[in-house]
Amino acid sequence: MKNKSFFxxxxxxxxxxxxGRVTTYGLIANYLETCTARMVxxxxxxxxxxxxxxxxxxxxNRNGELTGKHHFAYPTLMExxxxxxGVTIINGKIQNFKEHLWNPMNELPAx
DNA sequence: CGTTTGACGGTCC
DNA sequence: CGGACCGCCAAAC
Numbered sequence: 103m104k105n106k107s108f109f110x111x112x113x114x115x116x117x118x119x120x121x122g123r124v125t126t127y128g129l130i131a132n133y134l135e136t137c138t139a140r141m142v143x144x145x146x147x148x149x150x151x152x153x154x155x156x157x158x159x160x161x162x163n164r165n166g167e168l169t170g171k172h173h174f175a176y177p178t179l180m181e182x183x184x185x186x187x188g189v190t191i192i193n194g195k196i197q198n199f200k201e202h203l204w205n206p207m208n209e210l211p212a213x
Numbered sequence: 214c215g216t217t218t219g220a221c222g223g224t225c226c
Numbered sequence: 227c228g229g230a231c232c233g234c235c236a237a238a239c
Contacts, residue, residue, distance in 0.1 A: 108235090108236065108237085109237095126221085127221050127222085128221065128222060131222090131234090136235095137234085137235070138222085138233080138234040139221035139222055139234080140218095140222090140233095140234065140235070140236085141219090141221090141234080141236060141237095142220085142221075143219060143220040143221060144219050144220080144235090144236070144237070145220095145236095147219070147220060147237095148237085149220095158220075161220080162220090163220080163222085164221075164222065169220055170220030171220085172220080173220055174220095
């Protein structure tokens, strides 16, 4: 294992998000429990500097809004990626959000 | 080492 | 409905 950065934990969880599912910053933060939603957002900001591809489009805020879409290559990329995975996006928000919601605390073993 | 910042969350008004 | 404010904590400057 390399240097265990705070980002690494966040990336790990994000990479574990199943295709067609989404999660929220707060859920990840709550799962890691050692960080806050802002830390997750901050980590995602570093995702583009990471060697790994982080499916950050699967991470939205607690409303299911694509708040971070402006950080992608272009603002609509996030929607396209999600819709390509079977997620319906309307007005920059995920439809049937709870049905697509993937809760790491529920799907992953306790930390 | 103090200050700013950040893709958030929740509460308040 | 949306603007304002606080908390949370690490990285960047």
